[in-house]
Amino acid sequence: MLLYVVSTVFVCYLSFNLRRNQLTPIVWNTLFWIILLFTAVNAIAKSFSQERHGRLLYYYSLCSPQAIIISKIIYNSLVMAVLSVLGFAIYAFVMGNPIQDNGLFSICILLASTGFASVLTLIAGIASKADNSATLMAVLSFPIILPMLLMTIRLAKNAMDGLDWSVSTDEITTLLSIDLIVITLSYLLFPYLWRS
Amino acid sequence: MRKIWWKILCVVIIFYVIIMGFIGPVPRLAIINESIRNTYFHVALWLAMTTLLFLSMIFSIRYLMKGNIKDDDIGSELAKSAIFFGILGCLTGSVWANYTWGDPWPNDPKLNGAAVGILIYLAYLLLRSSFEDEQRRARISSVYNIFAFAVFIPIIYILPRLTDSLHPGSGGNSTFGSYDFDNNIRRVFYPAVIGYILLGLWIAELRIRIKQINRVREEALIESGRL
Numbered sequence: 376m377l378l379y380v381v382s383t384v385f386v387c388y389l390s391f392n393l394r395r396n397q398l399t400p401i402v403w404n405t406l407f408w409i410i411l412l413f414t415a416v417n418a419i420a421k422s423f424s425q426e427r428h429g430r431l432l433y434y435y436s437l438c439s440p441q442a443i444i445i446s447k448i449i450y451n452s453l454v455m456a457v458l459s460v461l462g463f464a465i466y467a468f469v470m471g472n473p474i475q476d477n478g479l480f481s482i483c484i485l486l487a488s489t490g491f492a493s494v495l496t497l498i499a500g501i502a503s504k505a506d507n508s509a510t511l512m513a514v515l516s517f518p519i520i521l522p523m524l525l526m527t528i529r530l531a532k533n534a535m536d537g538l539d540w541s542v543s544t545d546e547i548t549t550l551l552s553i554d555l556i557v558i559t560l561s562y563l564l565f566p567y568l569w570r571s
Numbered sequence: 572m573r574k575i576w577w578k579i580l581c582v583v584i585i586f587y588v589i590i591m592g593f594i595g596p597v598p599r600l601a602i603i604n605e606s607i608r609n610t611y612f613h614v615a616l617w618l619a620m621t622t623l624l625f626l627s628m629i630f631s632i633r634y635l636m637k638g639n640i641k642d643d644d645i646g647s648e649l650a651k652s653a654i655f656f657g658i659l660g661c662l663t664g665s666v667w668a669n670y671t672w673g674d675p676w677p678n679d680p681k682l683n684g685a686a687v688g689i690l691i692y693l694a695y696l697l698l699r700s701s702f703e704d705e706q707r708r709a710r711i712s713s714v715y716n717i718f719a720f721a722v723f724i725p726i727i728y729i730l731p732r733l734t735d736s737l738h739p740g741s742g743g744n745s746t747f748g749s750y751d752f753d754n755n756i757r758r759v760f761y762p763a764v765i766g767y768i769l770l771g772l773w774i775a776e777l778r779i780r781i782k783q784i785n786r787v788r789e790e791a792l793i794e795s796g797r798l
Contacts, residue, residue: 497718504711505701514697515715518690519722522730553725560721564714567635 376418376454380462383410388469400473400535407466408528411459412491412520418458419451419495420512423503435569444500444565448493448558455488475537483534486550487527493554494520497561500568526550578773584766588615591759609667610756611763616660619767621727623653623775624692628720631713643709644782646716647699648775654692656771661685684726691719 387406391398434443463484467474474480495516502512530546592611630646633639664682669675676682698715702708 501698501711501715504707505698511698511701514694518687518694519719521687522684522722522726526730549730556721556725560718564635564717567710568714 376414376458377461379417380410380414380458381465383413384462384466384469391470398470401532403470403473404528404531404535407463408487408524408531410466411462411487412524414458414462415455415488415491415495416513416516418454419492419499420502420509421499422447422451422496423499424508431569440566440569441562443569444496444561448496448561451492451496452489455492456485459484459488474535476534479534479540479543480531482547483527483530486530486547486554487523490523490527490550490554490557491520493557493561494523497557497565497568500565504568523550523553526553577769581766581769581773584762585770588759588763588766592763607756609663611759613660613663613667615760615763615767616656616663618764619771620653620656620660622764622768623649623656623771624720624723627653628717631716634709634713635717640705640709641783643713644779645775646713648778648782649771650692650695650716651778652771652774654689654696655774656767657685657689657692661689680730681727684730688723688726691723695719 387410498516498519499512502508502515505511526546526549530543530550533543533546588611592608627646627649630642630649634642634646664685665675668677695712695715699708699712702711
């Protein structure tokens with residue numbers, strides 16, 4: 376997955392190489408989050424479909440479904456956090472770093488990776504039950520993740536402009552509440568999902 | 572047919588809304604002028620759609636609790652008629668925006684949210700169509716339906732209010748009730764919402780009956796050994 380991030384960033388770097396001066400902060404920001412979004416979809420889509428049927432049965436006989444979904448969400452959030460921090464390091468290294476408020480931006484990365492991970496884990500669980508899970512994963516997850524992506528991009532823009540923290544409290548609370556809603560729903564709904 | 576009264580009520584209300592909506596008295600406002608009549612159609616359609624989606628979610632929850640396949644039929648057909656209303660709501664809003672805001676699809680957070688919302692529910696239909704087994708399809712799409720509704724409400728009703736939007740109730744614009752909703756409008760608007768909800772229920776009910784008849788016939792065929 377790390378290689379995936381690195382190569383995507385490098386492809387973007389090479390594509391923008393010709394017109395380096397056209398890379399405005401807005402383009403920089405949007406491009407970074409879209410790279411992260413695709414990384415997240417690809418990384419998390421595997422979390423259910425990769426495991427064999429027998430092993431899933433074994434898990435289910437060991438512990439409750441709530442424990443499984445919570446542990447999967449925590450694991451995926453950690454993976455996403457590591458991937459996005461490393462991705463950001465490489466991205467900033469090749470594309471330049473226009474960020475003025477690093478603290479706010481790291482909060483933004485943290486919230487976004489938790490949010491992406493929790494939404495995509497449940498969607499991956501749903502999609503893995505169907506036959507053509509790769510297509511279904513994209514179709515199901517993009518519209519649902521879009522509001523979260525928009526809030527994140529706005530928050531990241533605030534961090535880049537070095538605005539005061541009080542300006543972005545709205546975005547932070549909204550992101551936090553979306554995360555909470557999604558995690559609660561996954562916790563409640565997953566037991567119905569794994570039974571089939 | 573014992574329960575035909577609400578269908579008659581539905582037809583009466585819809586005709587009342589159409590007739591009064593076009594010739595009834597409305598307040599005169601700058602820029603909006605006569606196009607305020609679109610409230611009866613566009614806004615009422617969206618409210619009806621949200622109600623239908625809410626009902627659909629309730630039936631999905633009921634299916635997950637009790638496991639009765641009829642609840643899933645009802646939930647999915649309600650969602651389908653809600654999608655139909657959502658598309659109609661988009662079209663009426665688009666016609667109106669063309670004359671009032673000067674653009675059929677202005678770059679407005681609520682419009683984009685609406686488009687995303689419809690995409691979510693189209694994905695729901697796609698998810699339903701990708702299963703063969705009935706029980707499995709019902710369970711997994713019920714899970715998705717509940718999840719989708721929980722995401723849909725923030726997209727349509729909460730996020731646009733945090734940003735600048737051309738719609739009332741967001742970005743410093745006041746809501747409807749405060750300045751331009753006089754009694755003439757109320758007299759048509761509230762019946763309009765009820766009428767559309769009844770119409771949606773009617774459409775859903777017909778489709779549910781077709782579905783159930785098909786199921787019974789299939790079972791009869793299997794039992795008679797011709798399959």
